[in-house]
Amino acid sequence: MIKKYEKNPIIFPGGEDFRKVVTFNPGAVFDDGKFLLYDRAAATLSPFRTAIGLFESTDGKNFTPVGDQPVFTSEMLGYPEGSVQDARVVKIDGTFYMNYAFQPYGFDCFPTGEGVPFYDTSKYTDWAKCEYPMITRSGIATSQDGINWEQLCFTSPEEIDDRDHALFPEKINGKFCLLRRPMDFVGEEYGTTQPGMWITFSEDLHDWSKPQLLATAQEAWEGGKIGAACNPIKTSRGWLVLYHGVDENIIYRVGGMMLDLEDPTKVIARSINHIMEPTEYYEKCGLVIPNVVFPTSIVEKDGIGYIYYGCCDTSIGLATVKVEDLVDHLFDN
Structure with a gap:
């Protein structure tokens, strides 16, 4: 059903100085006859500071x-030693909106080959200003041309770890709609024992409604937490959402769910088994984390979904699927 491109990886490290070491987890959008792809890239592992660059394709x-x-950096937020990560891009009413994750200060990345790198913050003393090292905040930047970006707002408070933010590509009942994954929303008061996917609404992108729990991990392949992979896309049967899960062996896989068109707080279909997993060499071996497929965008054109995904935090792959077939699968599995 989902077919990986035979010439993967389609983008790999090298070329421009700022992406000499890694290029991964891309956001993508189709606009004015072109695919625009926003990669997360780094020049070194020590320090490991990532910025967001831009590619185009017909x-x-x-x-x-x-x-x-790069087209967007943490320096543009006033943090020259930080990182911006994992762009997810939509265009609404003529304006491009980029969800991004943000870490304010530097750190070193030492791959271990065991699934989780060793991140060293000992040289970066400004982390003492944060609730804890490596905390990640999320925000939105805007652009009129897809190239020149400026900060609009943060979509999570600075005192909690909250990433995997993804805007819906249009307003629903007159409001913006956002998926998020706050790691700290766990416990009796939140109604869940594990981090999950939450949903919230806003009229202006600044003031957001109280988040509602949307989904948590259910299957063994999803592990102890799940998060939105891509911005949702609209289909005749509901909103299609790809999400990621990480099992106990630290293997990153992908699932899908359908949300009600008029009320996206309702999950109306969901995969039982994963729909993508690492199978190819470039998905099993990489510079940072092994065994990773991590989609951060799906673009629909002529009924085909172009899924762009990070491979082992090192390179970028492409997979394609007939959107109608994927939707049918989610309802029928």
Whole structure:
């Protein structure tokens, strides 16, 4: 059903200085006859500071870089030693919106080959200003041309770890809709014993409704937490949402769910088994984390979903699927 492109990885490290070491977890959008793809890239592992760059393509497969500099950096937020990560991009009413994750200070990344790198913050003393090292905040940047970006707002408070934010590509009942994964929303008061996917609404992108718990891990392959993988896409049968799970062996896989078109707080279908997993060498072996497929965008064009995904925090892969077939599978499995 989901077919990985035979020429993967479609983007790999090298070329521009800021992506010499890794390029992964891309956001993508189709606009004005072009696929725009926003990668997360780093020049070194020590320090491991990532910025967001831009590629473009007319066929969704063969990409060329737009410029030799990132289009969005933590320096633009006032934190020159930090990182911006995992762009997820939509266009609503003529404006591009980029969800991003943000870590304010530097750290070193030492791969272990065991699934979780060793992140060292000992040289970066500004982390003492945060609730704890490696905490991640999320925000939204906007652009009128898809190239020049400026900060709009943060979508999570600075005192909690909250990432995997993804806007719906249109307003629902006159409101923006956002998926998120706050790691600290666990316990009796939150109605869950594990981090999960939450949903919230806003009229202006600044003031958000009280988040509602949308989904938590259910299957062994999902592990102890799940998070949104891509911005949802609209289908005739509901909102299609891809999400990721990580099992006890630290293998990153992908599932899918359908949300009600008028009330996306309702899950109306969901995969039991994963729909993507690491099978190819470039998904099993990488510079940072092994055994990872991590989609951060799905773009629909002519009924085909182009799924762009990070491979082992090192390179970028492409998979395609007939959207109607994937939706049918989620309802029928």
